[in-house]
Amino acid sequence: MMLRPARLAVMALLLGVCAVLVLSPLLMTVMASFSTTVPFSGGDAPRFTFGNYTALFTPDLAAATWNTLVVSVLGTIIAVTIGAILAWLAARTDIPCKPLVHLVGLMPLFVSLVVASVTWSVLGSGRSGYLNIILRSLDIPLQLEVRSLAGITLVHGLYYVPYAYIMLFGALSLVHPELEQAASVHGARMSKVLLRITFPLVRPALLGASLLTFVAMAEEFPVPAILGGPVGIETLSTRIFNLMTRVPGEPNQAAAVGILLTAIVSVLVWLQRRLLKGRDFRTVTGKGMRPQLLPLGSFRWLALGFVLLYAFIALGLPIMALVIGALRQGMFIRDAAALFDPAFFSLNALRSVVTDPHVQQAVVNTLLTGTAAAVIGTTLYFIIAYVIARTDLPGRQILEYMAMVPLALPALVMGIGVLWTWLAIPLPIYGTLLVLIIAYTGRLMPQGVRAISASIAQIHDDLEHAAQVSGATRPRAIRRITLPLMRGAVVSSAFLTLILATRELTSSLLLYTTNTRVLSVVIYEAYEQGLWSFVASISLIYTVLLLVLTLIGRRWMRTAF
Template identity: 40%
Template sequence: MVTVNLERPTPATPPVVPPSNRQKKSRSGLGRGLGPGVLYAILAVLILLPVGLVVLSAFTSTTPRPGNIDLTGLTLKNFATVFGPGAGGAALNSLLVGIGSSIVALIIGGFLAFVTARTNVQAKRFLFFVGLVPMFLPSYVGALAWSVLGGPNAGLLNILAKDVGLSPFLNIFNTPGLVFVLGIYYAPYAFLLIHASFSLMNPDLEEAARIHGATPRTVLRKVTLPLALPAILGAAILIFVLTVENFPVAQIIGSAGGLDTLPTYIYRLMNSAPARGNEAAAVAITLVVIVVIVTVLQRRVLAKRNYTTVSGKGLKLGVVDLGRFRTPALALGVVYFILATVLPLLALLFVTVHDKPYISTILGSFTGKQLSLDAFAEAIGDSVVHRATINSVIVAIAAALVGTILSFIVSYVVNRSTLPGRAGLGYISMLPLAVPSIVLGLGLLWTWLILPVPVYGTLLVMIIAFTAAQMPQGYQGASSSILQVHADLEDSAVMHGASRVRAIWRITVPLLRVPLTSTFLLLLMLSMRELTVPLFLFTTDTRLLSIVIFDDFENGVLQQSAATSLVYCVVIFILAYLARRFGADSSSTR
């Protein structure tokens, strides 16, 4: 059988001409600019546009709305509020609270990070859990619990003191009380970031100092702490800004004692009649300038020294012998565990099972029929709580995963590459820290109402909003880890034929498994704990557990709010355990 080919004959393939040097440079330049360009586009939609709408509101007499963005009525009158007595007093209070709570959090978190990562402390696994467990209790839930515990008149601890014949001794509604509550609930952030740094630190440097006659205290002061400086400074800035901008805790603790901070002052401006959103935005712009200055100073400090401690050599962590301090170190961890977790949870539990909203005696409540589980049953069987739980888990996991990946990519480009325009990506990533969540939430609301993308009213807008709001935390966590992994490890793989992406995936990512998992866990907890940002974005079908708790508390349903808070804490604990169990290297806690 003869087959006749009726197709048009294929022309001869022309010889392949290698590209010229000019073409190579053109393609190389296009490739070098494309990566940062894509990241700039993503961060512009996530961060710059919402912040830009807030800035526009600060310089206009009307707030941006769909179909009503006024660019003609520009004014500086809104900034008169910044220099007024109300804003000045609130700014001073915020400064004192931010510095005080940052010091408390760094001391607690840094201590637990050091003893669990580098020492032979007793019950190391338990102390590692102690360092994380306050994250299972959102700060505003902890503030609610401590308002129940430490109220000057009806606080449970003061009532218990009366039961045993003592005078009331505690008032949490003041500046020290606010510093205390914020400090103990933001200590886990310092613990996570600093623990990752200690876990990657090369013990040969400390051993060399000991061989040359340095005492353990000198080694700690001259070698260990300076090498951990990126993580310490990153944690300090993160905690300072987060505590300065924290609205729920300041509202619960500070407002009850007549203490105004910048977030509560902004909240009052935005909820006054008529709303003064433009003046609130002007106050927020002031915070933007302050935090940008702090971030620039931090980068300059880190740029003066080399903090690389992981290289091609084998790494085996050294163990510091605490000697007689082993038991006191464990005792300090137990005290923190009681103050941050045990007492607050017991307070929520007691309020939940008590049959009356007002409690006159603690000991007497266990002798009569004053305890009931009805509030628990109502919370567990509530369809609203069920739906809110599912929404919270979906949003938290998705936002943490997307945030970790995006943060790692941006941090790698900024700290490891030589691509043009990379430095600006870091500044944009840190920008949400400077905008109070209550104002950023409005900016995100305006953004996704204006953009022609139908995501408002869905869980996707929550995921996008959380990714944007928590970009600084993810970026800071990824950066502090990347700075400690030497580029020679990747370069060696590339020289042996691996692509840069493959080298990152096979070399850098495995080395950063523990700190990246810590970053994921941090973003997961932040997403579960977030209250202020979703306040402006949720609908009936997209309510989260934090919204349900806040609504119950605002409506005066204290028992229902306490019961839902306990369910909330259980969900957060389960998520944190699963993330740590299947993601982190368990050997790091040994």
């Protein structure tokens, strides 16, 4: 037992840190949305106004809202359908090459959406799109245009599969095989078993995954910015960004749109958590549970074909496009043969990117900020999760709510809020890498705290009590017993934080300065300037970097999934 003043000090410190990391960005944005000036900017005296909200009711905003809805709803349907099929195949059937299926389900999580969007725009847009060149060479009278609502929907649908996959894989693995067997024995054919028993049993997870996916798509920035921006298609998030960055800027209106988006997201997140609460159909006792896989018979190879097709479209095509883009010289490509003609290939672009000091700087920045966010973030997440789960400090509930705030904060709002927070606080933090680390740490807090909480919950607190009874102090008991038992979860959370921070674009785009560019920002900027071979080269390096991190981390992350 700690003494009262010490207890209060610990809690005050934690609440203070969370307030700066996650609460302040939200408050700053709220304030700006009701004001005529940016908070604490030192300019004109701020005046209270509803003007920013009333100014929102324009056809532009209606169109942006409609676009957001369309790409999110359709994207969710595609992503959840693919994710559910992959999860079912991996969890319940005897599909061949199962580890590969599992990898395919998870892999898109580690693909940068900036790279994915950029690559798809080169693959499937205009006469010079690689796929369009191939289609023409094959005399197929069909041309793709991914710089469209359909294209944004497609990219959303392809790359948000892992969310649904992870949740449904978990839920489906937990369905007791006897529940399905009972249906077969009592007269139900295979399709009936699936429709009446298996999928209804995981309905909570299905709904939860759909809402989560929808929310992520609704606040998604890089995809609509890269694919919609050039053709004037706006979603709510690109609208916020455009209002922020155009000249003259409308930061207060941007804040108002941000709050609107935050409100929508909050409602959905709340709904999702409510749906999942208490609707847990798990019936596993651990006793007598043996993995009973459904024999697919002759459909096995068809099923594997589906998985490979998805992998080819989501991963294979873009990587091919990057390789060609990085190696090929000259923009003009006559036909499909010329596309793959080695005569045009050279390592010049790749060489000049590798030796470019700006790129080198960006690689260092990316790794530095990612690693720092992983180490600092995970330490903080562990302390928060531990305090919430295992202590009786006052204010634990508030801490828990605060840690979950970023769930409802779109990345753009987070970026704007962090920007204004550190412009206001008179410390030399804005303009350094530290501000990026702070933004990542705050943004990834819910995911980290949840993962670690879940693993703390699995360790009976008597284990720690036994250590204390045996004479260890509380910190020592944590260090010797609890932490070693949780090593897998902590390391996996750190790796996930590292990878997600490394592929972040949205808030970085609002926070970077000349010397603090990270790779995603460099790619985004170069794409805006139309430097394709540069973009492809650097994207290739970025993708390889993410891939290496993922493969290193996979050993630990498997436990988290």
